[in-house]
Amino acid sequence: MAGRIRYDFMYRVGAPWETSAPRPELAELLAGGEISRPGRALDLGCGDGTQTVFLARQGFETTGVDFSPVALAKAREAAGRAGVEVDLVRADFTADRVDGVRGPYDLIVDYGSLDDAPPARRKVTAAHVAEWTRPGGLVLMWCFYNDIPWWRWERMRYPGRLRPGEERELYEEAFTIRRLAAPAAGSGSACFVLRRRA
Template identity: 40%
Template sequence: MHTEMDQEFWDRRYAEHRRVWSGNPNPHLVTTASALPPGRALDVGCGEGADALWLARSGWRVTGVDISEVALGRAREQARLEDTAVAARVDWVHADLLEAPPEPGGFDLVSAQFMQLAEPARSALFSGLAEAVAPGGTLLIVGHHLSDLQTTVRRPPLPELFYTAEDLIPLLDGGWDITACEARPRSVADTEGHQATIHDTVLQARRHGPSHAQAPSAAGPV
């Protein structure tokens, strides 16, 4: 399990494919962030940069973090195609957030999209991400739901990588309002090209306290 999640694995995966992801922002992030005032965002596992750049176009100051140098190289290349002002709103950071957790209370939005880690790494990562949310800020965690293993969509036969939103609630202290805790259905094509219904684990929570959302001139350390 741990070797699959290390930098060598992800660098190799990105190097073997011209593009790994669609290039489109994750829809649950778009829905959530569109309802928030822009501030400082942390995009966890930013990959080729689609989410971070969408946030920057929407006025957010973004720190995009990934364990893969190859992925970050592609994200930087994509950023060069953007308007200069948009590109300047993103800082790309190479880091393993299990080894170096993000700045506590430093972000108005923390987004983790499909970070499929086994325990205890999953709880360690998500606990650190919750700590990184500023008062009044939002935590958004989206993952593959365990029920996906019963569908015809390709998923690794490793149930320890899958989780429900309810599994994540104990990682939060009492200072949160839970605004979404569910398995959201969506339709996708399976390996045979047939439509199948899968479910995304979605946990969205707002930390108690007044929002201090703002877009500083430069992002501090993660």
């Protein structure tokens, strides 16, 4: 509840990660043909809906899920402005049961959602992602990773990040995993492409 209130506030005043442009990794994988279309796509932690709307404009049947009603209202407005239909679901994807999200999906995008989940709930979230991804389907996951160079609090690690190897612990059983060249190692963030095994 406290987390949702915090996110509601940030979306009201303008969250620092909000952008009107699609994320470059997603756009490049689409342009290069690694992500095939059309298909069904899920935007995990969709926020203001920028990636949700972008995928819908690329021909995907797209669902965005977020627990912030403020974020979902912004996503709904963005979809209306773009003239696309998207399914927006208010839910906590770290919960044991997530009503309204129905796989399988050909593509799942996760920009900073898994790393923001409480560490004790990440296995549950990863299990949902594996369940929702069709065999051969793709997950694009961007996360804060390892030490964050701009985080300077002594004796306190940045809380919302994956530790090295955690992506394998969470996903290797169901996915092949490849780290993209950018963001570079040592930058404090990483982007992974996960392909669902048959």
